[in-house]
Amino acid sequence: MTFRRWTPVPLLLVLAATACSVAAGQAASPLPTPSVGAAAPASSSLPPPGPILAPGKTYVATPTTPKLNLALHPFKATGPTSTFSSTNAFGQKVSFLVDRAKRDAAGDPWVLIQLGVKPNESTAWVPGREVSLSPVRDRIVVDLSQRTLRLYVGNKLKEHFSVGVGQPQWPTTPGSFYVWAKVPEGDPYGPYGVYALGLSGFSTVLTEWPGGGRMAIHGTSNPADRGQAVSHGCVRVYNPDMTILKSVPMGTPVVIKR
Numbered sequence: 041m042t043f044r045r046w047t048p049v050p051l052l053l054v055l056a057a058t059a060c061s062v063a064a065g066q067a068a069s070p071l072p073t074p075s076v077g078a079a080a081p082a083s084s085s086l087p088p089p090g091p092i093l094a095p096g097k098t099y100v101a102t103p104t105t106p107k108l109n110l111a112l113h114p115f116k117a118t119g120p121t122s123t124f125s126s127t128n129a130f131g132q133k134v135s136f137l138v139d140r141a142k143r144d145a146a147g148d149p150w151v152l153i154q155l156g157v158k159p160n161e162s163t164a165w166v167p168g169r170e171v172s173l174s175p176v177r178d179r180i181v182v183d184l185s186q187r188t189l190r191l192y193v194g195n196k197l198k199e200h201f202s203v204g205v206g207q208p209q210w211p212t213t214p215g216s217f218y219v220w221a222k223v224p225e226g227d228p229y230g231p232y233g234v235y236a237l238g239l240s241g242f243s244t245v246l247t248e249w250p251g252g253g254r255m256a257i258h259g260t261s262n263p264a265d266r267g268q269a270v271s272h273g274c275v276r277v278y279n280p281d282m283t284i285l286k287s288v289p290m291g292t293p294v295v296i297k298r
Contacts, residue, residue, distance in 0.1 A: 042146055048136045049198070050156065054094045054228070055129070077271060080211075086204070087237060092141035092142070092143065092149050092151070092168065092173070093138070093140070093173070094175070095140050095180075098134060098138075098175065098176050098179070098293055099105060099138040099173050099174065099175055099176065100135060100137055100138060100164065100173070100174060100176050100218070100290075101135070101136045101137075101138050101146055101151050101153050101171035101172070101222070101292030102134075102135045102136075102137040102171060102172045102173075102174065102291075103126035103133060103134070103136075103170060103171055103172075103175055104169075104170060104171060104172055105126065106125070106126055106127075107123040107124060107125055107126060107168060107172050108123065108124045108125075108126060108166045108170050108171070108234060109121045109123060109166065109170065110122045110123070110124050110155075110164040110165065110166055111150075111164065111165045111166075112164060112165070113165070114142060114144065114150040114152075114165040122164075124155065124164070124167070125263075128156075128221045130221050130223060130238075132221055132222065132290065133290070134156065134220060134244075134290065134291075135174075135218075135289070135290040136153035136154060136155065136156070136171075136218075136291065137153065137154040137216075137217075137218040137240070137293060138151055138152065138153055138173065139152040139153070139154060139163055140152050141168065141173075144258075148167065148168065148169070149167075149168025149169075150165050150167060150168055151165065151166050151167075151168050151173065152164070152165050152166075153165075153166055153171075154216075154218065154232060154240060155240075156218070156241075158239035158242055158252060160213065160215050160217070160240075160241045160242055160244075161215055161216060161241075162277075164298055167286030176289065176292060176293065177193050177194050177216065177259075178191065178192070178193055178288045178289060178292045178293075178297070179191075179192040179193075179292065179293050179294075180219075180257070180285075180288065180292060180293070180294045180295070181213070181294075181295045182203070182205075182257075182275055182294065182295070182297070183188075183297055184205050184211075184214065184296065184297065184298050185298060186205060187202060187203055187204070187205050187266075187268070187269070188200065188201065188202055189201045189203045189257070189275065189277060189281075191284070191285065191288070192231045199213075199217070199281070199284055199285075201266075201277060201278070201281040202258065202266040202267045202277040203265075203275050203276060203278075203281075204265035204266060204267070204268050204269070204270040204271050204275070204276030204277075204279050205268075205269055205270075205271060205275060205276075206241070206243075206269060206271050206272065206273040206274070207269045207270065207271065207272070208269065209245070210243065210245055210246060210271070210273045211243075211244075211245065211273065212243075212255065212271070212273050212274070212275060212296060213241055213242065213243055213244050213255060213273065213296065214296045214297055214298050215241050215295075215296055216293070216294075216295055217239045217240045217241040217255075217293075217294045217295075217296065218239070218240050218292060218293050218294055219237050219238070219239065219240075219288060219289070219290055219291060219292040219294060220238045220239055220240040220254075220289050220290075221236075221238030222235075222236075222237060222238075222286070223236040223237075223238060224233070225258075228259070228261055228279055229261045231260075232256075232258040232259060232260075233258055233259015233260045233261055233276075233278075233279045233282055234259040234279045234282050234283055234286075235258065235259050235282050235283070235285070235286045236256045236257070236258035236259070237256060237257040237258070237285060237294075238254060238255075238256050239254065239255045239256055239257065239294055240294075241254075241255050241294075242254050242255060243255060243272070243273040243295070244255040245273065246272060246273060253273065255273055255274055255275075256272065256274045256275070257275040257282075257285065257294070258274055258275070258276065258277070258281035258282070259276075259277055259278070259279045259283075260276040260277065260282075261279055263278055263280075265278065266278055275296075282285055
């Protein structure tokens with residue numbers, strides 16, 4: 041998995057409009073621009089020895105504070121840091137996908153998380169005392185060439201759907217993302233069907249759209265969308281299938297492959 045360092049920039053963190061956003065009237069105000077300040081002091085008590093993450097498992101980091109202290113480089117407790125909101129534009133606490141974790145010289149843990157901002161797969165380090173780590177078993181894999189979505193629980197395939205993907209001029213962006221928001225929809229016959237899972241990734245084409253073109257996996261009432269290139273970059277799931285995906289937890293990894 042390739043990750044990029046994050047550079048603080050103002051962002052509208054909402055789902056993209058029309059085919060790649062939540063319905064009108066549900067968009068919230070953007071998250072605050074990260075502000076620079078002094079890093080929090082290191083923990084006075086040493087964590088227990090041993091690895092932070094169990095081998096072979098995927099973890100999410102759920103914040104335990106309203107804001108996270110981020111650093112591009114770990115273990116620099118005396119240097120500047122940026123703060124980042126623990127919630128998304130819908131007021132939901134984000135469970136950030138974890139890349140890896142390390143301990144500093146004092147034994148304090150640091151966790152590298154995927155932020156869900158541009159550029160796609162941007163990461164930053166956060167002090168381990170500011171998050172709660174938990175393993176996730178669910179995983180979504182979207183295959184753009186086959187136009188399918190597979191839901192795994194552990195290593196077992198649980199569901200296999202035919203889905204709609206982006207049109208050639210508005211392709212669905214491949215990459216490694218996660219469920220950044222869960223948005224119920226009031227009208228099952230609307231453009232987003234019964235439910236929308238906002239993703240941590242963005243379209244690389246629709247950069248001028250509200251929210252910067254944030255992608256989503258959302259419902260559709262049209263069964264003819266299945267297996268077709270019909271969207272502006274989002275993944276369209278037929279409503280009866282989308283009701284199954286409503287139960288996946290925040291932070292669920294979403295791999296979109298060509």
